[in-house]
Amino acid sequence: MTPKAVVFDIGNVLIEWQPERFFDSQIGEAKRRDLFAAIDLHAMNDRVDSGENFTAVLTETAALHPAFKAELAIWHDRWLDMASPAIEHSVRLMAALQARGVPVFSLTNFGIETYVIASRKYAFLKAFDRDFISGHMGVIKPDARIYEMLEQATGLSGAELIFTDDRADNIAAAAARGWQTHLFEGAQGWSDRLVSEGLLAADQAQ
Known part of the structure; x- marks a missing residue:
């Protein structure tokens, strides 16, 4: 029918929607691999997609992974550049x-x-x-x-x-x-x- x-x-x-590609362009492939290996960013994003507050989830994740605070700030502050x-x-x-x-x-x-x-x-x-x-x-x-x-x-x-x-x-x-x-x-x-x-x-x- x-x-x-x-x-x-x-x-x-x-x-x-290609976060890995975006982060390769911002911090280089090697550092991006370290970031995505250390933090399950797709699972983090699922939390936001399930209705949790975007800023709160990023803030919590950054507190748990202080070594990647700058990279997580990029995810938060430049999210629209990723979705592009x-x-x-x-x-x-x-x-x-x-x-x-x-x-x-x-x-x-x-x-x-x-x-x-x-x-x-x-x-x-x-x-x-x-x-x-x-x-x-x-x-x-x-x-x-x-x-x-x-x-x-x-x-x-x-x-x-x-x-x-x-x-x-x-x-x-x-x-x-x-x-x-x-x-x-x-x-x-x-x-x-x-x-x-x-x-x-x-x-x-x-």
Whole structure:
């Protein structure tokens, strides 16, 4: 069936999110490796995405790892530089779907404070028909509950939804609920999928 709504992840789908790459550019690869080996920064970020306060989590982590206080300050103060740049083709696809009257929802692991920071730069983050932001929901992908919450809020489920995400575990969790899914490996592949589903014409998916 043709999906009734399209669900976008944000990190690495609409906005690049590559903390290792960013820190390589700031402190060099060797020191970045030391940093990421000493601190599970992705787990730290999951805490923020689960709804904990961004500044409080960074302050606590810096207190536990004083040798990396300067690097953690970079994570806090230059977070927006890490969440960059926008993936412009994906942004155009989102707008094209909405121009055709197709509802577009976010389903994203994102902190409460960091989403506010990002939305000041990226206006398209305020343009979703419905927002499903993990920090506000208190649960992160791939927990089944976050997908269930979207279904309950929208009244849509199963093949009525098509979802793209760059992480296979998040895709698998959606597929387990019967959603149509697309593992995002580049905007062109996502564009082609939307055309094949009849959601966009080829000239609208550029």
